[in-house]
Amino acid sequence: MSNNDEPRREDQYRDDGGYDDGRKPLLKRILLWICGAIVLFFIAGCALFFYYASSAPKISQRELSSQNTTVIYDANNKIISRLGAQKRDYASDSQIPETLKHAVVAIEDRRFYKHHGVDIRRIFGAAINNVLGRSDGMQGGSTLTQQLVKLSVFSTAQSDRTFKRKAQEAWLALNVERHFSKNQILKYYINKVYMGNGVYGMRTAAQYYYGKNLNQLDLSQLALLAGMPQSPTNYNPLAANTKYATARRNEVLNAMVRAGYISKSAAQKAANESVTDGLDPDHGDVESSETNVKEKIVDPYIKEVLAQLQAEGYNPNTDGLLVHTNMDLGAQKKLYEAANNEVSFQNDQMQAGAAVTDPHNGQVIAMLGGRHSNVIYGLNRAVQQNRSSGSTAKPLMDYGPAIEYLQWPTFKTVSDTKFYWPGTNKVLHDFDKKYKGNMTMRSALVESRNVPAIRTLQEVGIKRATTFLGGLGISQKEPYTLQNGIALYISPLQMSAAYAAFANGGTYYRPYYINSITTMDGKTKTYSPHGKRAMSKATAYMMTDMLKGVFTNSASTGTAAYLSGVHQAGKTGTTDFPNGGSGVMDSWMAGYTKNYSIGIWTGFDHPMNGGAISSQYERTAVLLYKSIMQYLDEENHASNWKMPDTVEAVRVNGKRQLVIKDSKWALMYSAWNDGDDDSETVHSESSSSSATGSSSGSSSESLSESRSIESILNGGSHTESNSSSATQSSSTSTSTSPAPSPAPNAGNGQ
Structure with missing residues (x-):
């Protein structure tokens, strides 16, 4: 072969960067594999998402607007307690101040008016913050719409926090956004959230905590209400220690400043106000719902039921559960009456604890936690183990x-x-x-x-x-x-x-x-x-x-x-x-x-x-x-x-x-x-x-x-x-x- 017949070095490579012998660069092959895997995972994820979404429960305006009261029944299907079922004042659009709407959006979902039920950017941001171990202390990955869906049709039990549940929650949020306006969604949320002390909805909370309507509250009070749903117990202004309530109220005010809803000076003025200012000890016009069963009679039994629900990951205050118990209401009433009114005790300070069980199955039939108690969910002497038998x-x-x-x-x-x-x-x-x-x-x-x-x-x-x-x-x-x-x-x-x-x-x-x-x-x-x-x-x-x-x-x-x-x-x-x-x-x-x-x-x-x-x-x-x-x-x-x-x-x-x-x-x-x-x-x-x-x-x-x-x-x-x-x-x-x-x-x- 003549020198003219030998291939030139530049001819040894194809224009696509590969070798003449068909080999491809290893890096390119790896990238192609990764891209292919991502596409396959994406397709599989989409298929799984729509598979789970197809089995999502129905959701209607009734579910979105109703109160999520946990109802507890006795063994004969009689209602013995509506957990925290106080009178609920449903707030109409005209009764919800714009300031409250701004506070809720600022602290819970600042991109609320920009997404369509699911905020992809927010999800990725929350994931990155979780990986890096940092958080702004305010918002997670769920939008307000997703939170509303969760409050309306799902429980908050740990066992339900699965990909399937998240997929259904996202799917329903997208559908809710298609059928309801942002203003309606915000109204449903404000009327549904649990606000502590058995109170649901922010209008009812305004009466319970301040004895006023929402439009009569100042910026500090509205900011406190807006921040409470995340942890009603910790952010309770009636608690002995109000430092957590104060900190949360201030977080809401700062979020409103960042969102451009209020000025720094207005936020500072509201932050200078004590969270206990204006509290109403009489709780306004909030009234308990009638169940025809006095709370004191069933108190110790209900306390143990709530403890079991919470131990299993349910939130009885927000999950809207129907709980059927093994209580014999007649026996429960008899036990209460006998201890408090029929049998002679040395004095009112002499106490008693009692439990009745069914030998055939272990069902707790009735329970007495004490006598003459005015404390709801107080000491239950039926389960205390500190006395010699x-x-x-x-x-x-x-x-x-x-x-x-x-x-x-x-x-x-x-x-x-x-x-x-x-x-x-x-x-x-x-x-x-x-x-x-x-x-x-x-x-x-x-x-x-x-x-x-x-x-x-x-x-x-x-x-x-x-x-x-x-x-x-x-x-x-x-x-x-x-x-x-x-x-x-x-x-x-x-x-x-x-x-x-x-x-x-x-x-x-x-x-x-x-x-x-x-x-x-x-x-x-x-x-x-x-x-x-x-x-x-x-x-x-x-x-x-x-x-x-x-x-x-x-x-x-x-x-x-x-x-x-x-x-x-x-x-x-x-x-x-x-x-x-x-x-x-x-x-x-x-x-x-x-x-x-x-x-x-x-x-x-x-x-x-x-x-x-x-x-x-x-x-x-x-x-x-x-x-x-x-x-x-x-x-x-x-x-x-x-x-x-x-x-x-x-x-x-x-x-x-x-x-x-x-x-x-x-x-x-x-x-x-x-x-x-x-x-x-x-x-x-x-x-x-x-x-x-x-x-x-x-x-x-x-x-x-x-x-x-x-x-x-x-x-x-x-x-x-x-x-x-x-x-x-x-x-x-x-x-x-x-x-x-x-x-x-x-x-x-x-």
Whole structure:
């Protein structure tokens, strides 16, 4: 080849910049791939956007203009509360000052009059600010129109903050802008937003906070109202600390200056005014809507419902929810009336907390948060866990586990003799400062003797007792000790739910208030029972059978709650003051039928400051229980419990006792004839209740048969603690628990 035939260097490249051999620059190929990916993502995003938009809910003028009141219903679909449903004064165009419109636009959406419902520039700006961690403190990515759509048809729950929801929100905003003018959209927004304290709409807020119409407010007051919807609680001018309200008001004024609506001097003059100037303590002409249910009656229940809604991400003040609860309004009213007007209390300062649950499913039927309260959503004593339960702990921590893990029969011998707290020289006493010697577990429980309960817990062991409590929804951060066997720190609601497991045959249901929640877009979330077996059917039945005696045995402290024809079981409990103080600190009653379980606490909020329950009012909790249970059983009468096939009834000393089939105790007894006398009338059983305080006599003689059975089962020797060995610290199981001092307000055996 001649030199003339060789290609020139410049000929080695094509005009498009590629090589003759077909290779392209790597950078160009990468750019093409990126562009292609962007196009594909854009197309996919558009397709997904329109797919989601096609399923967007309908929106009309009715949704845009209506008030988003959360309505709460009872179990029978009766309205019991309209959350914050004050009278709403709807503001017409002529009643909305231009200054207010300017303030709202300046702080919420300064490009409101330039976009068509969705502001792309604003979205990108908000995204960049979020990435860089900076913000002007005023506006996010949503336009006023999008906010209006969200307030009208969507909830604010965290679970709903998805791309699908955002796509539907944007689509609806575009449609709203097509059908309504900017002025109409602004009017709907001003009339719909939540303004705190149950107030909706800025015209109503003007009356509530200042007692004036919107056109009577000055620049400072209008700026405050315009800024409140972002956080009504924090920017509330009625709050004790108004620094946040002041800061927000000033942000609005500065935004109005930047938007050219007002001058700097006007803004400064308004900023010099206190946000508390002109506040009306009488709240103008704002009136509450009538629901035919007094707010005080349902207050504690509604408080817990609102807490659950907020915990799940809903805003009950703005989401316009329909909430169906499990409340029995009749029971709720009865509980309120009984505590406030029917049952005698020591004085108005003596308080009560109570909860009623359904053993079949855990539904909270009724709740009492306190007496004579004028505070809305105040202290709810039904859910407080800061008071000792006294002897109501014994079925839960002592005797229940003994049946469950040790298969004790109801005639198991327990020892009520002198007892020292392990590792100390402190003696455990009962209310009567006496000991009754050997007695059956049934008698010890019914008569609420402390020493047998603690000895039982020693044999069960703290580990197994803790497991049993956990199955009943009861736990604490610190390890349990022996003293907790007669004093658990739990709430009346926990008490009610735990005893409900005895009532239903051994299943613990977590208590719950809400049956269903329906949001404005028509989506309904339902709640169902959450149950788990906590004990065997045998344990539940045998415990119930023993606890019936609390109402029928004259040696018990619960006979004042006896109801003829009502099949019920339960336990009382009281706690002493530390250092031998006079009076009782806490008084409890837990009781149940197959249909209802009730937990009640009574006492003083500050017992150490002279708040002792006198002996005359120690049984107030028992009487309150009787009043509500009588009403409930008349409404829904419960049948008696049926003995499961894992339990046998036997005759011991002429009395009906129970034993678990095939256990070591199921020997050497005669079967109990169901036709024998087993009445539930109040009577005095032939048991240790006749003892005079010594460890010998009729109480020990009456147990000769059961003791002989135990002796045979244990190889011919009786192994129960007796009066001579009980004077020393029991060393057989003290390793399961630290050596505690007696609780400062442990149960006194009642």
